[in-house]
Amino acid sequence: MIYSKLVVGVLSPHKIYAGNLGWGLNSQDLRDAFAEQPGILGAKVIYEKDNGRSRGFGFVTFETAEDSQAALSAMNGVEVQGRPLRLNLASDRTSSSPRPSSS
Numbered sequence: 001m002i003y004s005k006l007v008v009g010v011l012s013p014h015k016i017y018a019g020n021l022g023w024g025l026n027s028q029d030l031r032d033a034f035a036e037q038p039g040i041l042g043a044k045v046i047y048e049k050d051n052g053r054s055r056g057f058g059f060v061t062f063e064t065a066e067d068s069q070a071a072l073s074a075m076n077g078v079e080v081q082g083r084p085l086r087l088n089l090a091s092d093r094t095s096s097s098p099r100p101s102s103s
Contacts, residue, residue, distance in 0.1 A: 012041055012061040014068040015090035019057045021045060022081040030058050033080045039067030059090055 018030060031043035045058035062068040068089065076087040 012063065013092070014039075014062040014065050016060045016062070016068055016072050017057065017088045017090040018043075018060055019086040019088075020083050021054065021056050021058060021085075022083050023054050023056065025054065025058075025081055027058065029081070030060065033078075033085075034060050034071060034075060037062075037067070037071040037074060039063035040071070 027043050027045045034040050039062045041061040043060045046055045072087050077084045
């Protein structure tokens with residue numbers, strides 16, 4: 001059952017974009033910051049592909065839209081490792097259409 005809950009967390013459409021993260025903050029730290037919020041499923045800090053450095057933002061997933069909205073209201077502006085969180089509801093990323101090849 002733990003596996004299925006983890007998969008649900010990854011695929012959950014109820015996400016918050018968390019910006020203004022400190023460079024040393026990792027995914028567990030981000031999850032810990034939201035630990036008291038109901039319905040949290042997971043958190044992920046986004047890293048640069050080439051050097052592994054944090055990009056300064058991440059995502060936190062929740063079970064329901066109500067949980068994500070409540071967490072956004074409660075946590076926006078709260079300091080985590082000395083920096084105020086900048087939170088927004090995350091929207092699905094649309095894939096860009098392929099660029100036409102020039103002949």
